[in-house]
Amino acid sequence: MNFIEWIKQPWPWYVAGPLIGLTVPTLLIMGNKSFGISSSLRHVCAACFPSKIPFFQYDWKKELWNMFFVVGILLGGILTAAFLWNPEPIQVHANLANELSGYGITNYTGLVPVDVFNWPALFTLRGFIMMVAGGLLVGFGTRYAGGCTSGHAIMGISNLQMPSLIATCCFMAGGFIMANLVLPFILSL
């Protein structure tokens, strides 16, 4: 197996996790920046639709680095899809595949299930809830909590912040409740 084939395989957690963790000191040493991604959504609001809302009245130009960072993430996705894509279908736990087939999810070619997330599905109740309502919850919840997985779970806990640990526990609790108790009903719509 050559290098390109080898690197195209899914990367294990013990490679990806430490690399993601290293983003924390890299940003700090590069320019005194605290790692966090959800704030980029706030900067978009502050830059494009401040609407005299005090929460969006701040010097967003000072936080421009964060926008460059998220555009980089987008480019990273494009580059991976173009040059490092794993041609094999994504491997999931047998119980999950079994459950999902009951909701008509059988296509494993993308990292996102194309059976649920596609343009025509936007106009179905299931698709609308999954894409539009789901997105609203992500944007509203992260800002209400003051951060997301990167800002609270990784940066906050790394800096031994109790509020971040509380927030992370609530992220997980919300996810468990939704995935196990509510999502089955949404997926069967």
Add this chain to the structure above:
Amino acid sequence: MSTNTTFVEAKTPNTDFEVRSLDTMCVNDTKRQEPWYSNIKYLVLGVIFGIVFTKAEVISWFRIQEMFRLQSFHMYGVIGSAIAVGMLSIFIIKRFNIKTIHGEKIEFHDKKFNKGQIYGGLIFGFGWAITGACPGPLFAQIGTGATVIIVTLISAIAGTWIYGKFRDKLPH
């Protein structure tokens, strides 16, 4: 009109304080005035980060479902080892008083507890399980060709705006 201007002017330093105290996520602590192109290095870092995200399938809806059904260790391993490395790095930076590449002191902020971390945390958790993405992966998912996720991203921006609009009326 003039009252309105005064209001915004009086409010600006106050909200800037809030950005830093209540909401110290991804704040920029450098005192340096940097030209716009100095941000290119964050773009490059973002590209590397996006490749890692995508190759480790952290941005996959399926991996998030496995995590919340306790069917895979993968996501716990990624987040856990990222925290371990982040924690060790911050310890080293503090212990040896490591400076930025420009020689500035590295700043850390303590976060204050407020009820938003509970209510907001639960709400984000619901959204995370539905969309299979936190804000970072949304950008990477769009990059891999799932163009419809642009709608989810716009929706997330709208959610942030709604929070900003009704912030005063929410329990904190």
